[in-house]
Amino acid sequence: MTDGQIANIDLVKQVNAAAVYRIIDLQGPISRVKVAEISQLAPASVTKITRQLLEHDLIREEALQESTGGRRAISLMTVRDRFQFVSCRLGRRTLYLALCDLAGRELVQMRRELVGQSTIDEVLATLIATIAELISNNPRKIRKLIGLAVTLPGLVNPESGEVLYMPTLTLNKVPLAQLLETHFALPCYVGNDTRSLALAEHFFGASQDTQDAILITIHNGVGSGIISKGRVLLGQNRNVGEIGHIQVERFGRRCHCGNFGCLETIVSNAAIVERSQELLARGHASSLSSAPLTIEQICRAANAGDALACQIIQETGEYLGRTIAIMVNLFNPEKILLAGEVVEADKILFPAIRRCVEQQSLPSFHQNLPIERAYFQGQHTMGGVALIKRALLEGDLLQRIMEM
Amino acid sequence: MTDGQIANIDLVKQVNAAAVYRIIDLQGPISRVKVAEISQLAPASVTKITRQLLEHDLIREEALQESTGGRRAISLMTVRDRFQFVSCRLGRRTLYLALCDLAGRELVQMRRELVGQSTIDEVLATLIATIAELISNNPRKIRKLIGLAVTLPGLVNPESGEVLYMPTLTLNKVPLAQLLETHFALPCYVGNDTRSLALAEHFFGASQDTQDAILITIHNGVGSGIISKGRVLLGQNRNVGEIGHIQVERFGRRCHCGNFGCLETIVSNAAIVERSQELLARGHASSLSSAPLTIEQICRAANAGDALACQIIQETGEYLGRTIAIMVNLFNPEKILLAGEVVEADKILFPAIRRCVEQQSLPSFHQNLPIERAYFQGQHTMGGVALIKRALLEGDLLQRIMEM
DNA sequence: GACCTTGGTTTATCTTGTGAATTAAGATAT
């Protein structure tokens, strides 16, 4: 509507219903009069809208509140266990699924390995089959299915639900949301996994109390999701936040992107393990054994005080800190969150990051700036849950539920 | 409306009138039927809306188009010389004003020195008096005055028009837009100068053809304005784009912010002049004379091939390039623009920047990425013009003109 | 001159939000 779009009566209804639902969801239990005050809608409109939401079981009336000198107010709350949806994370090698409700609870989990599936068609077939299986296996847990969400590493147009790019798979604008909508006859939402996870932290996790926060994910790639004014930042090309290839070492290792010294070549899990193995091979003393070294082992060793592990994690923190300091200067966020295996080494990692950020960003920007672990670590389907939540709060899904 | 706001019939009218006006402004001359197609509005609605816009002289009918097999279409265009407004830039030392029309043309210019005015009240009094003077001195050039715009270095809440912070002045949430609105009885818009200038490049300047562009301004401070999806990026704290204090040299000079090696300590005009003077004092050969050295002289010398000037500009380009590379990775913009005195040394500066960006950002992000001079250099009031244009295209000002 | 095509307007209808009046249900004062 703001983006050169137009408005009509249906949109007015959708926007206002969403505003009312949102207020009840975030501030409930709450009376109709309070909703009218906060939303700036006329009391008559709130009555009308809440009636429709009640009819569709999206909200419910609770106990009467204490009188404040007159008639007692009826408490309104959103209903969170009446509707279910399927959230999927389509990884490079593994497909994770969960049946969830509107509270964000995972009722059932599933996973499928994707090894050997090299074409997009094979992957899509598996995705559809597994979703169908999850649905048909759990009739007792599903009262009413209202949607699907898929997150994946790659480029997505969240409005159209088209997948524009995915690593390892060659594809050409797959209209994934549309495919799933016609197949399952359900509203379907598709998003980038890191960006969606940042949204999950905003709705359900560690940055619920902020409007501007940044989530940095560190696995074998390094990425970020930037929440600005409560919304995911996405440019025209939907690449905003791709921090893995920021150069942090002028004459560093060669990166697969073609340049040298990218952040990914130093702080990714693979890079950390590789650096550790090199140092061990050179004979540095450590409690770690060289053979099949994992990131988890290195983190545990660092927390336990192993000198070599500490040095490696500290170094990792410094490079991360340098990048975070830049983002702090650029965005002046209210909170920084980190997700990934390496945050297990929190005792070493976070102090190192903080020192760097304090030296390299504006004092007024980093004073009182929390730099913390993300709430969700390895809960792969939470990104999809956030996509559903957003669609609900912004009215699109709300309207479609009321039309069902 | 999208930000948890609500919708009513007035807003629907405003949004649709703005959509129609915008289409006619950007794509005119254009027929009503085409407007309906593009906007997705019903032809009947376009007839109604265009009638109102015509009545208020916001658009006009032009020649009939050639027939394409039926009735000839009536061309519609926006009227750009019927309304005037005052655009001000409130600098630290100087106040610039211009009387402009909706085409962005400056009809009359004025300036006032602010030396000796140390309190916000003095500055505001001067601002109001000078605007009043500009208006009363030019009755013949003003057919109808429709608004005021003020841009300033500092923090602004563009929705409320409050000034939250300004360098050198102590103040505490000055409701500038409101003050001016009550004094002049005109719509008034206030914005940060760098951000508004980025918007001016988007509407009238070098990035008209893009939706995601970044403008970097280099004067005695270094700042940036980021346009994402055709809108200025602004976080909750409205500090997005403050790049001057990104650390680019680990053990660099001390910055007034308290840290070391900030971008500003190397690429600002003052820093460039200072570095040049130091090198000259050490006896390096150059066509430059040490005494009263200016940035303009250094740029001219660099373009002429002076070795010392070239080296300094090249160094400047490298540090700028490093920062630009980071922004390219983070935002994947479609164009980078530079404004400031130093861009006069374009022959040396831009190649140096480009080399850096190519080495330090993702190849797919910097291929085909233009890095250019901004169109507006020293036209201080263009930021305010952009604020008016935005208010018009987004409907707020349009509605208020129709209510006048 | 009959018919087709494209552009633009009129009209009746539908839907929304809203203010004002009204009902509901409590507290408080007499």
Add this chain to the structure above:
DNA sequence: ATATCTTAATTCACAAGATAAACCAAGGTC
């Protein structure tokens, strides 16, 4: 016990916008 005041929520008549469908306008084509 009754009247009165407060606060909560609803009802109802109305205004305003968008729109589909019918219609008018003005050109071309056969």
